[in-house]
Amino acid sequence: MPHFVRYLLAIIVCITFVFCNNKSKTINSETKLDTIDTIGIDSIIYEQTPIRLKSIVDSIIKINVLEFEHITIAGLKSKNYRNFEVLKKTASALELVILTNNKNEVVATYSAWVLADKSYGDLKSIFKRFLNQTRTVKTHSGCIISEGHIASKLYHRYWNNIKDRENDNILKELDSIILFQNEPDWLLLHRALENRLYEKPFKKRISELAFKNTNKEALFYLNNWHKAEYYEELKYNLLKYLKETEFKNTGTSDYFRTVKELLRFNNPIINDQIVEKMKKDKHWHHDPEKFRSILDHHGIYYFNWSSI
Template sequence: MKICRFGFLILSANFLFNCQKEKKVDYTDVIEVFDNTKDAVFDTVAVPQHLRSVVKQISGINTYETGVLGKGQEKSENFENFKKLTESASDDELVSLLNNKNKTVAVYASVGLLNRKPELLGEIFQKFLNLTTTIHTQNGCIIGDQNPAEPLYSAYYRSLDLKNVRTDSKLRKLDSLIIFNQNSPGSLLQEAFRYRIYPKNYRKRIEELAFNNHSMDAIRYLTHWHKGDYADDIQKELIAMIKNDSLSYNKKIFLSELLSFRNSENKEFILAYLKKDTLFSDDHEILKELESNGILPGEYPTK
């Protein structure tokens, strides 16, 4: 829920004072303690004796914690357990834990291997990305359920210097895996499209994501880099998204992208939408683009 930065990268400090429950695109204030222990899986059959205690502790809490403290927290228990695990486990033992039935344990093992076995990152990420299960996650006050690949991507991204994000070969590989996976979470697609310009042989897959899977991020990518090639299809998709999406934040993104085409043929739809939904009737960014779409002052509603 990029994320999810998917929705799950670096949190700004103000989140520490506004706890939220994250589930897909729905957010509510946290007013209770969420019990993630109810569906905990304990798998210590193949775990070495000296690691069983910490693996049980991680499994019992059953939440991948990044170490960023939430409101009222004095310590991040599972992040402390993660540090104990990496201090005690050998490289081979961490690799073995990737197959643990408790996927929180598996994700912590994968993060522990980032610096120790970096050559395994792509293989591990692909394996996690193919899973249909999710794990409970907590990053400060943001809690949610994510595919195991999401926190691994986040951990690797945070390990990079910002100046290297665009050029890092391993991150580029992860983004490629995200693009071509059939079930990549939206937060990961957002990350994959954020910094990349993909070669021509990616185009068919990006078209599929945009026009068959209705990926907002794929649409915005094509709008930004290949607007002329897909103008009609993009505008049709944006109109459909405005009609069907329930979130005002998303609607503004779609409307802004549609207005950027400066196409008077969209005038009737845009006017009808603004008259129906007056939320953006005084939005300066929206209003300044109306005339370029053939909509004159006095034709659109204002508050």
């Protein structure tokens, strides 16, 4: 075979290999999103924006606020949510996973939202990575502008999408990650614990959070579902939480919930300690009728409301 023919055949084989190899890596954004190989992605601090998505990513960054669909008192559809919808229609699964590493928090969170909306099979890896970061994002929903952790924004996007929260497998994975964190965010832990009733090994982990960390959400959960099993530990730790907490730092709702859980013991000694706490910590003044009502319901009438 002439030398030039061999050379030509070699070129054709190389071109064919490159074409087929690139084609196999193409992901149709309209197909169902399952787990894709993200080896190496977690080790990258920030990924570059895919060239074909640069325009829409730049539009998101220009506004630089994680806007929900409707904002302002008039309920107008937000511009950045429109950008989010374009991203949702345009980006492939692999591109979205890459964009969750984007240095801009709004781009990273919107990309994670798309994956959440499409029930991406490895959402837990994105969520775990977000939890390990300290990044927050400015958010605009309705009339409220706030700042929140990107992991919480991802979790609540998926959580709001799900009707059967008790049995959804992806949500179970996210909740498991939350439960086994060293210091879980109180709201994420609250969500995880209200989603379902837990058995071993989760119940053991919840008891560790309750009694080793004096975690209020874990204490409330066990007091609701496993009071008989942990009666003495719950009584001691809930009283400890009541005494040690300055409720101006945690809020009136937390104060009321703590009092409510302790009153469920129907113990005169505990009731006296509640009254003593309320004489010192007067943050209940922000909602006095609510506290008066629950104390009256439990027969605590000797509290001199007019004197404090």
